[in-house]
Amino acid sequence: MANPSKAKGTAWESAWTTYIREHHNPDAHRNVQMGVKDIGDVNGYYLHAAELKAEKAITLASYIEQANREAVHAGQPYGCAVVKRRMKGVADGYVVRDVRTDVRLLNRMRDAEEILQSIAPTVYETFDQQHREAA
Structure with missing residues (x-):
């Protein structure tokens, strides 16, 4: 090149x-x-x-x-x-x-996690633990 x-x-x-x-x-x-x-x-x-x-x-x-x-x-x-x-x-x-985009993304993740937690709390706990360990 x-x-x-x-x-x-x-x-x-x-x-x-x-x-x-x-x-x-x-x-x-x-x-x-x-x-x-x-x-x-x-x-x-x-x-x-x-x-x-x-x-x-x-x-x-x-x-x-x-x-x-x-x-x-x-x-x-x-x-x-x-x-x-x-x-x-x-x-x-x-x-x-940019901050505007990041806040939109975080709001989406928060809302999705709240939905998962309310519908399937055990699945949410496993999901949460898995992603905390990945950090």
Whole structure:
């Protein structure tokens, strides 16, 4: 690849997609670029359009604007930027959202857990314990 910056970005997208396949969704895959109607770099990050960035200078505001715009194009409720941390592996990268998006996501999780807890308390207890241990 002639453009070293593009090669770094592609390597980051590939590494993150592999990580997501192993730890989250085995069907995750990189998306084809769609220009002004881009839908994010990777499909399969639950409920999110993920915009991946591997740049020396980090500009969170532009990343979040792009991720939120691409979430609309992708029909996903949330956008996030997935930013490579220099000199670190995939698991040490950053997933970034604006506060508005994060509060919407947390409200959704809270409401879903309350529903599960009221309908199936034993299942909720198992679920809660499993996810507390994963941290």
